Amino acid sequence: MELGIIWIILIALVALIAGAALGFFIARKYMMNYLKKNPPINEQMLRTLMMQMGQKPSQKKINQMMKQMNNQMDK
Template identity: 45%
Template sequence: MSTGGWIGLVIGLGIALFIIGAVLAFFLTKRMFEKQIKENPPITEKMIRAMFLQMGRKPSEAQIKAVMRSMQNAKTKK
């Protein structure tokens, strides 16, 4: 094999490995992000209470649980 052939092989292999690494990194990052969001939801009961109070309402515990349940159902339907 000539020198040009080796250079082409090295460049082609480098590009292929780069693409494989990028795809692998994408899926691993996506999986880690989804796990983080599931473990640490972006909205809490405390935030819902604050939202109700800002609207001028005193929320009952049942209302807060209903909002949390509806958010959980919306998240699992995706």
């Protein structure tokens, strides 16, 4: 009788750990795809940020910074 209870507890713990790990990876994949489709910063936000810091942003500089951020997100 005690052996059956131990097996039930063991199976429940394994299922709980597996479910938590699976949920974590599914949530991580969903967020990565969401951030790739909807980046948290766009060119207009970057231009405004640079102007607030006292810089006159050129389109070339904005493109470089956007490319760097996209490369960082791909890693």
